[in-house]
């Protein structure tokens with residue numbers, strides 16, 4: 001099954017954990033996600049400890065580091081602060097790679113025209129967000145996700161909150177993806 005993503009509604013008052021679909025739904029397809037630099041794989045999460053398909057992605061993309069994070073009220077230290085900072089619009093100087101082992105949640109990314117695209121992630125979904133893309137994360141109303149975090153080299157999780165207009169990584173992102181994104185709009 002393809003990954004599911006959609007353009008969000010503008011109801012900022014409503015709970016961030018709700019789907020925030022427009023009515024009718026406005027889908028964002030895989031090609032459009034690709035044009036933003038977002039890549040996605042579907043794997044068998046039950047095999048994550050020993051999976052040649054995962055190993056191949058790690059080799060191909062140089063994902064040398066991995067750990068596992070569980071985000072839920074009782075499993076994550078400083079839960080409220082973390083949840084809040086995950087949902088602040090930010091970028092990183094490196095790729096953000098997540099592989100969902102249990103539960104579900106949403107990654108939101110900014111499309112070229114500044115609209116938010118919400119990407120639904122559940123068990124078996126693996127995603128990489130390119131360095132420099134503005135994004136955020138929220139749990140859904142199940143309040144539980146367990147994910148493998150991967151990284152190229154020594155991990156740097158630091159969120160760089162928007163605005164980062166002068167950050168060289170942001171400039172690179174725009175140079176690499178802005179034109180493509182603008183020309184492949186649905």
Ligand SMILES: CSCCC(=O)C(=O)O
Pocket residue numbers: 069071086098105136137145147
């Ligand atoms: C699905 S992993 C939890 C969120 C997270 O690690 C992040 O936003 O950086």
Ligand SMILES: [Fe+2]
Pocket residue numbers: 090091092096135136159
């Ligand atoms: Fe992030």
